[in-house]
Amino acid sequence: MINKIGLACxxxxxxxxxxxxxKIVEAKSLCHNLMVFKNGRDALNYFEAILTSLDKKTIPEIIFLDLNMPIMDGWEFLENFTKIKNKLGKTITLYIVSSSINPVDIERAKGINSVEDYLVKPVTIEDLESIFLKEV
Structure with a gap:
């Protein structure tokens, strides 16, 4: 039996x-739970709130982050998340998933230690399977 990722974001x-x-994650049974945030501010608020509880079950193992969002974009989220990531006490693998093919964005993202990889939308089933199965 393959262990699945407990929580992805x-x-x-x-x-x-x-x-x-x-739909892909559910159909392929790639993880137990999936949480979704519509912008970086809501996600950052969530991570800052769990700093006080440090309930590891509420901390995702994988984050898929878009760069272009309202309220707080992916770059601003990354800047703030990098400051608190180590305090969460759990390894979190972060992937940028963007429609941008701008080499400047790709190089900037890959230059950030917290970023595992940069994926260009649309992400394929094979991409997701390889990421989720690599993490377990």
Whole structure:
């Protein structure tokens, strides 16, 4: 029996993309639970709140982060998340998932230690399977 990822997180305001990823994750049974935030501010608020409880079951093992969102974009989320990530006491693998193919964005993202990889939308079933299965 393969262990599954307990909790994964999508931070993205694109409803079609989020629904597609949810369907793939559910159909392929890639993780037990999936949480979704529509912008970086809501996600950051969540992570800052669990700093006080440090309930490891509420901390995702994987984050898929979009760059272009309202309220707080992915870059601003990353800047703030990097400051608190180590205090969470759990390894979190973060992937940028963006429609941007701008080499400047890709290089900037890959230059951030917290970022595992940069994926260009649309993400394929194979991409997701490889990420989720690599993490377990």
């Amino acid at each position: 999508i931070i993205d305001d694109d409803n079609m993309y989020v629904n597609l990823i949810k």
